[in-house]
Amino acid sequence: MALDELDPSHARTAASDALVLLDHALPAVIIFKLSAAWYYPSFAPSDGAPGLDLVNALYLAFCCYGTVRLLFTQPLALLFAEPIYLALLLTATATSVFSVSPANSFGMLRTALLFFGACLFLRYRFAPNYLLACVVAILGGLMLLSLALATTTPLGVMSGFDAGRWRGAFNHKNTLGENAGIAVLGAVALYIIHPRTRPWTALAASLGVLCLFMSGSATALAATACAGLIFATAQLIVWANIRRRQGFALLITTIVLLAIVGALTLGALAQMLERDLTFTGRTAIWSQFLYFAEQRPWTGWGWATISSTDAMLPLIRQTLNLPYIQTPHSGYISLLVELGWVGLGLFVVWLVTTLIVACYEATFRRDVVAPVRVALLCGLALQTAFESTSGALPSLWLFLLFAGATRVTVRWL
Numbered sequence: 001m002a003l004d005e006l007d008p009s010h011a012r013t014a015a016s017d018a019l020v021l022l023d024h025a026l027p028a029v030i031i032f033k034l035s036a037a038w039y040y041p042s043f044a045p046s047d048g049a050p051g052l053d054l055v056n057a058l059y060l061a062f063c064c065y066g067t068v069r070l071l072f073t074q075p076l077a078l079l080f081a082e083p084i085y086l087a088l089l090l091t092a093t094a095t096s097v098f099s100v101s102p103a104n105s106f107g108m109l110r111t112a113l114l115f116f117g118a119c120l121f122l123r124y125r126f127a128p129n130y131l132l133a134c135v136v137a138i139l140g141g142l143m144l145l146s147l148a149l150a151t152t153t154p155l156g157v158m159s160g161f162d163a164g165r166w167r168g169a170f171n172h173k174n175t176l177g178e179n180a181g182i183a184v185l186g187a188v189a190l191y192i193i194h195p196r197t198r199p200w201t202a203l204a205a206s207l208g209v210l211c212l213f214m215s216g217s218a219t220a221l222a223a224t225a226c227a228g229l230i231f232a233t234a235q236l237i238v239w240a241n242i243r244r245r246q247g248f249a250l251l252i253t254t255i256v257l258l259a260i261v262g263a264l265t266l267g268a269l270a271q272m273l274e275r276d277l278t279f280t281g282r283t284a285i286w287s288q289f290l291y292f293a294e295q296r297p298w299t300g301w302g303w304a305t306i307s308s309t310d311a312m313l314p315l316i317r318q319t320l321n322l323p324y325i326q327t328p329h330s331g332y333i334s335l336l337v338e339l340g341w342v343g344l345g346l347f348v349v350w351l352v353t354t355l356i357v358a359c360y361e362a363t364f365r366r367d368v369v370a371p372v373r374v375a376l377l378c379g380l381a382l383q384t385a386f387e388s389t390s391g392a393l394p395s396l397w398l399f400l401l402f403a404g405a406t407r408v409t410v411r412w413l
Contacts, residue, residue: 019069023125026066026118027403031138033059034396035179037145040171041155049171060111066118074124081120081408084350088392089113091343092303099302100309108304115394119402128369128404129193132186135400139183140204143211145169146176150214165216174387177217181224182396183208185231185379189372192235219386226262227379230255234362234371247363252356255378282329282386288316289328293337300340331384331391347392351381354401361406369404376400 033055040049070077079086092109099105122131146168149156158165158173165173187205190197212220233254237247292301292312301309307326317323328334335344355377362370380397383390390397 022062022065023069026062027122027126027131027134028138029059029062030115030118030399031135031396034394034399035139035142036171036175037142037169037179038171060114063111063114063118066121067114067116070117070121070124073121077120077124077408078117081123081405082116082350082402084346084353085116085392085402088339088343088346088350089116091346092339095299095339095343096302098296098299099305101302101305104304104308105302112303112392112394115398116402119399122403123405124407126403129190131404132190132369132372132400133194133197135396136183136186136190136201136204139179139396140187140200140207142169143180143183143204143207146211147207162216166211166214168211168215173215174217174220175389177212177215177220178223178383178387178389179396180208180212180215181220181227181379182376182400184212184224185227185372185375186400188228189231189369189375193368219383223379223383226258226382227375229258230378231371231375234359234374237363238366238371242363244364248359251359251363251374255355255359255374258378284320285316285322285325285329286333288319289333289337293333293340296340298340298342300336300338300343303338305338306334327388329388330386331388331393334388335392343392351377354405355381357406367406373401373404 038049038052038055089109089112092105092112096102096105096109146156146166150166150168156166156168157163158167162173166176167173168176170176170179184205187201187208191201191205194201212224234251237251242250289306289312292309301312306312306328313326317325328337332344332348335347355374358370358373358377361367362374376397380390380401383397389395392398
């Protein structure tokens with residue numbers, strides 16, 4: 001018997017085993033909650049789904065656990081790991097004084113802070129590959145369940161205006177499309193990083209592609225295609241062993257050119273098809289919400305208050321004849337309305353700086369996970385333009401970017 005096995009300091013205890021179990025359960029609970037997969041018996045707002053309150057309570061409890069663990073193990077990470085996003089949260093805290101619904105604003109702040117702390121704990125607790133594998137495994141299972149529901153029951157298929165499109169185990173086709181896109185990106189990245197995972201990651205990617213196309217979500221398709229192209233470019237730069245400075249410049253240039261080409265061709269394509277810039281009539285929705293943003297350009301109306309503002313949604317619903325609309329369908333406009341120009345500016349700054357850092361890590365440091373972070377950032381930027389479910393709100397995009405990023409080591413001189 002080894003001497004260290006006789007040392008009481010190395011002995012396993014029930015408490016340490018419980019912590020290990022909770023640590024491994026934490027990412028699973030967060031991923032499942034953020035996927036928004038649940039039993040939705042109708043197309044009513046998802047908050048009314050039976051049993052969802054229990055899932056939300058479990059999610060907050062585990063996020064609280066992760067945040068407490070962070071404060072006991074890596075407290076400085078809360079300040080230095082993601083300082084720009086932390087500044088966004090502090091701005092939201094300050095502007096909550098001017099909120100039209102303080103209860104909603106403080107509730108959103110509580111959720112965002114606990115999610116942020118839990119993600120940072122996971123960054124230091126597990127390797128990025130493990131967290132990516134967790135996301136792919138859980139989303140792969142949900143894609144398989146969605147396939148079964150869409151092909152065997154009417155529950156997994158949309159009705160009304162989007163009749164025939166899959167929603168699977170989710171409340172809407174767009175939610176299925178967004179999750180499918182993340183599943184495809186994660187599965188392809190894991191397929192390349194870990195050859196041993198290829199059989200099941202290939203299956204997860206195939207299921208994700210099928211659900212992505214059958215959902216018919218234009219935003220999810222565009223975001224996945226854009227992210228996939230950027231991921232392929234980053235991987236080719238690494239595989240071709242291009243010099244680090246040239247590779248970094250090439251990757252940044254590719255992203256900028258894609259953004260410019262997309263902006264220049266979008267208007268012409270929309271005009272040719274006789275559609276608006278979103279191809280779905282969302283510019284009319286945006287203009288209505290921008291009217292309210294102009295009334296409070298700096299303080300905003302308060303985080304998570306759009307759905308609770310009596311003066312906002314009823315008027316927009318009546319004007320646009322859209323009785324069920326709940327969001328601006330743009331994460332950027334949501335931030336502008338709720339947190340003002342300061343909040344929106346901080347999020348854009350975080351997005352750009354994180355993208356530059358990820359490109360640097362992919363090309364200079366040859367970090368094997370960095371290319372997927374670059375792809376996720378580009379996908380998030382596009383997804384946020386047309387959906388309010390992403391942006392600065394807790395999402396699977398932010399989970400992978402926060403929890404799977406490079407660890408920051410603070411050294412005092």
